[in-house]
Amino acid sequence: MVETKELKQKKDWLVPTAVVLGGAGIAAGLYFYMKKPSGVDPGDKVRARFTFDYLGSGGNYILLVRFGYHRISGLFEWFDPEEGLDNYIRSVFLASPDPYELDVDCILPDGTPARTYDAEASILTPYMQPGQDWLVRVFKDKAITVRED
Amino acid sequence: MEQQPVAVKLVREAGAGVYTEITVVEAPASASAGSLVQVRVSIKNKTSSTIGIMVGGALEYGVSPWPTIFFPNYWANFPAGQSYYFDGTFTMPAYAVVIHAYSYYYGSDSSWHFDDEKTKSVGLSQVEEAQFQSLSVSYAKV
Numbered sequence: 001m002v003e004t005k006e007l008k009q010k011k012d013w014l015v016p017t018a019v020v021l022g023g024a025g026i027a028a029g030l031y032f033y034m035k036k037p038s039g040v041d042p043g044d045k046v047r048a049r050f051t052f053d054y055l056g057s058g059g060n061y062i063l064l065v066r067f068g069y070h071r072i073s074g075l076f077e078w079f080d081p082e083e084g085l086d087n088y089i090r091s092v093f094l095a096s097p098d099p100y101e102l103d104v105d106c107i108l109p110d111g112t113p114a115r116t117y118d119a120e121a122s123i124l125t126p127y128m129q130p131g132q133d134w135l136v137r138v139f140k141d142k143a144i145t146v147r148e149d
Numbered sequence: 150m151e152q153q154p155v156a157v158k159l160v161r162e163a164g165a166g167v168y169t170e171i172t173v174v175e176a177p178a179s180a181s182a183g184s185l186v187q188v189r190v191s192i193k194n195k196t197s198s199t200i201g202i203m204v205g206g207a208l209e210y211g212v213s214p215w216p217t218i219f220f221p222n223y224w225a226n227f228p229a230g231q232s233y234y235f236d237g238t239f240t241m242p243a244y245a246v247v248i249h250a251y252s253y254y255y256g257s258d259s260s261w262h263f264d265d266e267k268t269k270s271v272g273l274s275q276v277e278e279a280q281f282q283s284l285s286v287s288y289a290k291v
Contacts, residue, residue, distance in 0.1 A: 021253070040290050047291045056280035065286075073236065076187045086272075121286040133178035136281045143288045 007027075039145035042112040046144055048104045048121055054094050062124045063090045065104045066131065069141045070118035077139060079120040081131065084109050089130060112146050119143035154201020154255035155226045166265035168196050169252040172232060174269040176248055180241040181274035188218055190250040192265075193229035193232040201255030202227050204235040209247040218248065224255075245272045 040046055047063045065088040067079035088106040104121075122137035124130065157168055175189040190204050202225060206218030220237040227233055248269045253261040 045291050047289055049289070050284065051286070053282040053283040054280060055282060056153050076236075076238070077184075077187075078187075078236070106163050119286070119288060121284075123281055123284065131177045131190045134171065135178075135278045136284050138286055140288065141285060 009043055015096065019118040022055065037049050039125055039147040040108060042108050042110045044108055046106045046108065048088070048106060048119070050100070050102045050104065050121060050123070052123075053097075053099050055097050057097070058093075060091065060093050060126050062126060062130065063104050063137075064088065064120075064122045064124060064126070064130050064134075065093060066120045067106070067144065068120070070141055072095075079118070079139065082117060083122070084112065085117065086131065093128070104141060108146060114146050114148045116142050116145045154224055155201075156255045156257045157196065157200045166195070166252075167201060168254045169193065169202055169264045170195055171250055171265045171267040173234075173253050174248060174250045174267050175208050176269055176271050179274045179278070184241050184274075185238050186271060187249070188237045188239065188243050188248060189234050190220075190237065190252075191231040191232055192207040192227070192252045192266075194229060197229045199226055199228050201225070202233070203253040203255070203261050204237070205251040205253065206237055206239075207249045207251075208239060208242070209249060210244040212242075212243055215249070216242075216269065218250075241271070241273075245270065247271075 050063055051091070066079065066081040067085035068079060071078050085108070088104050090102070090104045092102055094100065119140045120137060123132045124136035124137065152177050170193045172189060172193050173191040175185060175191070180186045188206065190206065191269050192202055192204060194200055194202060199271045204220050206220065206224050207215035207277060208218065218239045218245040222235060225233055250267050250269070251263060254288065256262050278281055
């Protein structure tokens with residue numbers, strides 16, 4: 001009878017202890033998850049979604065994305081690409097005048113320095129030099145933040 | 150930028166990129182008449198020491214003398230093997246143009262000497278640019 005009572009007392013402790021430890025574990029996990037800054041890691045994939053209205057009668061084009069540093073000097077906008085993040089290209093054929101939504105997937109290479117990058121997105125014809133010529137281009141400041149590993 | 154360009158000791162007549170190399174001339178493929186056009190000329194110091202390098206540029210499209218390209222900062226002292234770029238502008242005429250970009254080095258005779266040249270064509274704006282309207286781009290991790 002005495003042994004049974006001791007066993008019951010042990011079982012009474014077991015459940016609350018497990019609940020407390022489990023809760024602490026979840027809280028700790030949540031803390032460390034929340035503590036990690038938002039952004040992307042080297043090796044992650046960033047999707048650049050181009051949205052535009054095409055008014056032409058059809059043709060081959062290049063979509064180009066570069067990450068780096070956007071600056072305005074005088075009247076002009078300049079873009080200095082980061083090495084390794086400067087050549088995300090997709091060739092597309094636009095068949096008819098329509099609204100288009102096209103994605104360019106950009107995988108960030110290992111060793112990408114942790115910082116915030118601006119982005120340049122441009123559309124060019126196949127005979128143009130990527131990064132040097134373009135038909136249209138748009139910038140987005142602070143487009144992505146690469147985290148420390 | 151330092152106040153005085155560093156001179157190259159003249160050992161022989163330079164030319165065709167002996168001390169400098171124009172690596173890239175950046176400009177749009179086309180521009181509309183009357184618009185300001187951006188040009189960026191990247192130059193490399195091919196020597197093993199710091200030298201003063203100057204940029205120049207002119208437009209070829211059938212007029213004489215050739216109009217020049219305006220570079221607000223047109224010279225710099227380059228460390229050995231380093232590249233640097235100069236930003237310039239010109240107003241697009243009503244003709245397609247050929248940009249002639251030039252590099253010069255500063256000699257021990259206190260003069261600038263022509264060294265390298267590179268060209269790039271800029272056409273008159275085509276309707277192609279106007280075929281893309283309302284371009285916007287969003288970025289998201291996937």
